[in-house]
Amino acid sequence: MGHTLSEKILAAHIVGEQASLRPGDLIEVGVDLILANDITAPIAIREFSRLGVEKIFDPEKVVLVADHFAPNKDISSAEQCLIMSRFANAQNISHHYAVGKMGIEHVLLPEQGLVVPGDLVVGADSHTCTYGALGAFATGVGSTDVAVGMASGCAWLRVPESMRIIYRGQMRPWVTSKDLILHTIGKIGVDGARYRAIEFVGPVVDGLSMAGRFTMANMAIEAGAKAGLFRSDTTTRAYLAQRTNRSYPVYHADPDAEYSSTVEIDVGRIEPQVAFPHIPENVRAARDAGDVKIDQVVIGSCTNGRLEDLCIAADVFRGRKVHSDVRCIIIPGSQEVYLSALRRGFIETFITAGAAVSTPTCGPCLGGHMGVLASGERAVSTTNRNFRGRMGDPASEVYLAGVPVAAASAIAGRIAVPEEVTR
Amino acid sequence: MSAEGRAWKYGDNVDTDAIIPARYLNSSDPTELASHCMEGIDKEFARGMERGDIIVAGENFGCGSSREHAPLAIKEAGVGCVIAKSFARIFYRNALNIGLVILESVPVVEETKPGDRLEFDLATGWITNLTRNRSYQAVSYPPFMQELLAEGGLIEYTRKRIAAGRLPSCASR
Numbered sequence: 001m002g003h004t005l006s007e008k009i010l011a012a013h014i015v016g017e018q019a020s021l022r023p024g025d026l027i028e029v030g031v032d033l034i035l036a037n038d039i040t041a042p043i044a045i046r047e048f049s050r051l052g053v054e055k056i057f058d059p060e061k062v063v064l065v066a067d068h069f070a071p072n073k074d075i076s077s078a079e080q081c082l083i084m085s086r087f088a089n090a091q092n093i094s095h096h097y098a099v100g101k102m103g104i105e106h107v108l109l110p111e112q113g114l115v116v117p118g119d120l121v122v123g124a125d126s127h128t129c130t131y132g133a134l135g136a137f138a139t140g141v142g143s144t145d146v147a148v149g150m151a152s153g154c155a156w157l158r159v160p161e162s163m164r165i166i167y168r169g170q171m172r173p174w175v176t177s178k179d180l181i182l183h184t185i186g187k188i189g190v191d192g193a194r195y196r197a198i199e200f201v202g203p204v205v206d207g208l209s210m211a212g213r214f215t216m217a218n219m220a221i222e223a224g225a226k227a228g229l230f231r232s233d234t235t236t237r238a239y240l241a242q243r244t245n246r247s248y249p250v251y252h253a254d255p256d257a258e259y260s261s262t263v264e265i266d267v268g269r270i271e272p273q274v275a276f277p278h279i280p281e282n283v284r285a286a287r288d289a290g291d292v293k294i295d296q297v298v299i300g301s302c303t304n305g306r307l308e309d310l311c312i313a314a315d316v317f318r319g320r321k322v323h324s325d326v327r328c329i330i331i332p333g334s335q336e337v338y339l340s341a342l343r344r345g346f347i348e349t350f351i352t353a354g355a356a357v358s359t360p361t362c363g364p365c366l367g368g369h370m371g372v373l374a375s376g377e378r379a380v381s382t383t384n385r386n387f388r389g390r391m392g393d394p395a396s397e398v399y400l401a402g403v404p405v406a407a408a409s410a411i412a413g414r415i416a417v418p419e420e421v422t423r
Numbered sequence: 424m425s426a427e428g429r430a431w432k433y434g435d436n437v438d439t440d441a442i443i444p445a446r447y448l449n450s451s452d453p454t455e456l457a458s459h460c461m462e463g464i465d466k467e468f469a470r471g472m473e474r475g476d477i478i479v480a481g482e483n484f485g486c487g488s489s490r491e492h493a494p495l496a497i498k499e500a501g502v503g504c505v506i507a508k509s510f511a512r513i514f515y516r517n518a519l520n521i522g523l524v525i526l527e528s529v530p531v532v533e534e535t536k537p538g539d540r541l542e543f544d545l546a547t548g549w550i551t552n553l554t555r556n557r558s559y560q561a562v563s564y565p566p567f568m569q570e571l572l573a574e575g576g577l578i579e580y581t582r583k584r585i586a587a588g589r590l591p592s593c594a595s596r
Binding site: 015016026028030039040042043046047050051052053068069073074076077080123124125126128140141142143144145147148151152154156190191194195221224226279366367368372385387388389390394 | 436438440441444445446448449450451463464482483486487488489490491492494495509511512513516517520521565567568576577578581582585590591
């Protein structure tokens with residue numbers, strides 16, 4: 001029996017002798033990169049200190065990013081970041097990204113060329129699965145996993161079953177990869193891929209840009225998946241060519257690889273989507289949203305904070321105004337994205353339209369800062385979760401959408417499709 | 424390890440924002456986190472629960488974020504164990520890594536009413552509903568996970584490996 005892409009990457013990283021590897025096996029693997037942020041690193045650092053190990057296994061393979069509550073939103077957050085920067089200095093960690101250099105971690109790491117195909121990445125952030133877009137096996141873990149990983153370079157994993165999702169057909173106007181993944185989550189449910197690795201395949205995903213692939217891999221966790229992988233191809237190589245000199249193996253799933261299930265999706269039937277509160281699987285076509293008045297729009301995050309996303313937003317906002325009842329907050333995912341958007345005139349377009357533009361941060365996505373919702377308020381957001389209270393008060397509501405719907409909704413003051421405002 | 428306590432019952436897809444809202448993540452102090460345990464879904468829990476009480480929930484408990492603050496808040500609050508039909512995978516590993524007992528059992532969840540007294544024995548995997556006088560066998564753990572829980576978590580397990588000179592180093596990879 002052949003092996004899936006995930007199984008091949010895991011087999012290449014296994015510690016010690018193991019003749020064959022099957023789904024369900026508990027294995028120990030060596031990792032290529034370990035990630036933590038200003039929320040998860042402080043606990044990891046505390047737990048690391050309990051191990052009695054002085055030095056981390058490799059200062060080049062640990063990445064610390066201050067992105068969630070940074071720029072520090074309050075004194076406690078400042079202290080969390082301080083714990084992280086002191087540790088980074090003491091351990092000579094060069095990949096420590098603080099304000100001025102930092103971006104949202106899952107926008108930043110690929111941009112910095114820190115992940116290549118075939119890598120095994122663990123990160124104390126659930127959206128670590130984003131790097132699956134590069135053909136890496138990347139998965140979210142906890143702070144204690146990071147502590148032990150920093151000491152040994154190893155992690156324990158259960159080999160996941162793999163499921164395959166095949167996308168075929170022609171995408172409609174204004175439909176983005178965000179709509180494909182929202183539709184997929186609506187179809188399989190928030191635990192539809194629980195404990196499993198998703199392989200995103202088919203002609204449609206082969207044609208997606210890296211930004212589009214990152215968006216889809218990012219939300220694999222919203223279907224409960226352990227990882228969400230794309231095969232690496234010429235698009236991947238072109239993206240990496242400008243970003244790293246590292247050589248990397250290219251793994252492909254065997255033709256007779258075993259999948260626990262296969263889902264086929266005709267993208268021609270998918271319209272721009274919205275996930276209604278309070279669970280990402282509560283998806284419907286934006287056109288069928290009804291009259292949902294909104295108070296805030298957020299465009300950004302590890303899901304949709306890349307240059308391509310801001311380019312689409314600028315196309316919608318150009319020559320138009322944000323509705324007087326709406327606060328529109330646009331957050332470039334990294335300094336590089338911000339600078340490129342500035343040079344291309346997108347930032348001017350946003351500010352002229354009446355939107356606020358922020359330095360990179362996860363901020364509002366998790367109700368941290370930079371756009372927290374009051375009781376009864378509603379937001380359309382290009383982020384990834386709409387759990388009760390996710391962006392603020394437990395009586396607020398979050399509607400997840402792609403960039404075109406978010407931008408159109410900011411202009412209309414209610415959930416809208418782009419055709420309604422761009423006519 | 425065994426314990427007895429009252430059941431606090433919740434539905435499917437209890438997410439990590441419900442267990443510990445992100446606004447409290449500017450602290451990693453377990454006591455502080457415990458004081459907000461389950462606040463996103465049940466404001467009465469942290470005040471009303473007693474040491475040893477048991478959380479009983481449906482499918483996909485702990486879905487969402489990787490925040491270890493979630494199992495940490497539950498453990499520090501004194502919850503005896505969490506019994507669910509299924510767990511989200513990051514929550515599952517985080518719970519084992521920090522030594523919070525979690526058990527999977529569909530019938531226990533379906534047949535337990537809020538306030539029932541439950542008892543569990545980790546060694547045997549038996550859960551007893553003392554109120555209804557029924558016993559159930561939870562889904563069993565693989566040996567590695569049993570060992571993790573027996574040691575009290577991944578840090579204790581790893582310390583033992585280090586002491587025995589059994590920690591693999593992947594630094595040379």
